[in-house]
Amino acid sequence: MLPAPVSLVKRGGFRRSSNASRRRLTDDLLLRARITNLGLLLLSAVTAVSLLYNLSYVFATRHASITELNIHGSLGPWSIADTIQRDAGIQKLSHLIIVPGHAIWKGSDPTRVLDEEDWILEPYQRGGGRVGAFLQHIKGGVERALGDERALLVFSGGQTRTASVFTEADSYLRLAMEQGLLPLGFLRATTENYALDSYQNLLYSIARFHEYVGYYPEFISIVGYEMKRERFENVHRTALRWPADRFRYIGVDIAADHSDAAMQGELNNALIPYKKDLYGCHPPLSTKRRNRNPFARFHSYYTSAPELAGLMNYCPESGTSKIFDGPLPWDNL
Template sequence: MLPLPISFTSSSRHSRRPGSRHYRSTRDVLLTRARITNLGFLLLASFAAFSFLLNLVWYLDGSDEHVHDHQGPYAAPRGIWETLARDRALKDIDHLIMVPGHAIWKGTNLEARLDEEQWVLEPYQRGGGRVSAFFRHIMAGAELARDDEHSLLVFSGGQTRPSSTTTEAESYMRLAYISNLLPTTSSDILRATTENYALDSYQNLVFSIARFYEYTGRWPARITVVGYEMKRRRFTELHRAALRWPLDRFEYVGIDAEGDTEAAQQGELQNGYLPYTQDTYGCHGSLLSKRRARNPFMRYHSYYSSAPELGPLLNWCPGPAEGGQTVKYPGPLPWDHGK
């Protein structure tokens, strides 16, 4: 309680009847000068209470609409995260559907989408129905996303070809868009995005999880990958296990090219599956060389700051000091307890 003004204290000894010349109204008391006026105190208190309630509402309700500052060594600068605001429609998204890129579509004519000349391809990707398989991957991923309103479709793949000015993911997204395949929310918010930095299949998976968090503000509860059937074991047995992602929350939809042969299967075994059995995180020898060769534009990702809980995992590259190149990341992960 603030001290009363001297004039009021002295007058309080006298009668306070309305007829008394010492009687003072409540308004007069509030306006009486003191160290701080009582009216000023009430105004300040009211403002403080309103500010507290406003901040409380923002804190309790803001996780769906705002991107908060991160703590720790990979914290995003305020100038970045304060520019981001997520739509409420994304708050129930919990299913990551990832389509890894294998080439770059450079076309503009939907009718020519299966023309190999409209794609940036490696020599071994020509013929055998590979381009048709790429489009079937896109269609299957989009169909799964349209059927599940709680899903986010992520096309993953970096700017891997020196002759292209775009990324694998962006070209897949563009082809899906002009094909009218992309899913939306009930408020017409697009439930599809790109992950533009992955240089191999392991990065397709881990970077897409990071991109999911970057886009929605939460970690996925389920993951579905749509890709080549011949790569099922690589994703399910090796990459998923490297991330310690629960098997019962992981699905793989395999679609091979119609012309895939025994040679293609052997190529996957020798150049994909077996190397990852000896180098789990792809950060040594031939697998590291592939990443470097696929990064002609010197791109690097933002996930250290946008998904900082994955920072130590993204840095994990076990060697002799850790017990060998196949030692699993031992630290905590956001999905350890079903978060």
Template sequence: MAFPKRKASIISLPLFAEYPPQPPKRSLRQTLFLSFFGLLFTISLLINAFHFMSCQLDGVEKESIRQAIVTPSDNIEAGLLEKHFLPSPPHQQLQDLVLVAGHAIFVGSDLEHVEEDNDWVLEDYQKGGEQVKTFLKHIRKGVELTIDNGEALLIFSGGQTRPSAGPRSESQSYWVLAESLHMFPSFENSTVFNRATTEEYARDSYENLLFSICRFYELTGHYPRNVTVVGFGFKRRRFLELHRAAVKFPKERFNYVGIDPGDSALGRMGGENINGLGLFRDDLYGCHGKLRDKKINRNPSRRSHPYHLSCPSLSSLFNYCPDNQTLIFPGTLPWE
């Protein structure tokens, strides 16, 4: 029996050319995982490259990079970074400090009324007498002492103590008056103009002395041999017996030139005994109670002095505020 032939069936297979291979799809988790390890690999390469480069530097360069990158706070705290950008002290030959302590701020626009109260920012107790004229005498006396001593640096001291004076400081206004009133000698070879400067942060008489000693160091590179203070005569005991003792400056190298107003001198002495000498006698460093409050009230611009950096050997003294308010600073100071 014959069977009919079946037609052969043809099976079509897909051709490679028609369906190119597709890359395997990655999940989002796999993609993030690979990206993370790629980033780690790149960071590792950079760290090793930096280490290799640093090994090629000599010891001095390596140390400077280490200090700048690893411990910048140490550099700033020690004042090293700031000093790197400072010029050399311009008055290294000067030995003596003449200090004029500021008491008020001149805000006048001309010199016609310089002796009148209206051109000054004054406390109530400073008004209506000869206080302003006495300020001018203090300025002139400081200049005269500097003229007589070619090794002296004149510093007008006093900060931005009055809100109504804006950013003007006591010391700045004193210096401006000395120049504007032609107190500095005008002859060609005089150096007094260049030997006069300001200290812009003091808020009381203790800071007038301490901060000016540091300011002297900033400009000379050493501490003063002698200190002469110009101020009110009724503040003599405050400076000689208390402030000088607080900073332990040798008595034989410390002078005070007192100039008082002609009016009510006796009454001012009584006020000094209560509000000045008396307070500092019980609070030698002026950092408690009423004296602390005075400092705060005399700093309306909320300024901080930079002397911890420029005079690091005095940092402990700047921060000294003992619970026993009459305890003398126990450390050793550069002028002892």
């Protein structure tokens, strides 16, 4: 066989050489691609781990904040819990002093506090010294709070009148401050701004104590009308199953309280209806609540005092007086 022409040998060698170069180039490119992909994969992994760590730190911090609050009994979503920082001065309180509101002080001059024109009053509240009684209720609550370092004073009463932007509780606390009865920055006095009747004055003030302090009170004092003593001591306290030996009612007498009209009004409009409807959830008591809530206010206590949710939502059948039998925080007091 004759040898191939030199030109063909050179062309064939060139093709083999060219194919080998392309394979090496391809291998190099694939190797570099693998290295690049591996680098990207490692970088993504590091980024993911870092992100997860940061998220876990954020949620752990929030959880720790909520857990710290939960230790003291305040439950709620972190968006609420993150806004709460309780002062050390209220961490040892155990005595709840309640002053139920009856009207709204709209004045600005504390020297005119007895002027009925500076109050938003119902027609039956005019005359007879009732404004003086409101002031005595406020003073009585303040004196007892100042005399007991374990006490939290709660003025209770909602935004019940269309003629005012204030709640009853706000106006009472403002009056106490304007009168110089309480020092500025006094943290052991606060308001409960949603109660619409005497039953809610008691129940919601307990819830507000928990919201403000972080746990429930051990002892309750109420400063109010003497003629309402039986209503609070024997009806509302019983409905809440609050222990009798940890409850005190301080009645403030005025001449108008002893009038036949006042006593008959207490009996017909409150005491008898509440004995038939302990929780005030049927007419006529429920109708009064609606009429006293013109601005459609509602409370936060399902969140801040969740242990009371069952009691707050309890409503036995009309005409019955069955007492709530679910668990309550003060069962073992």
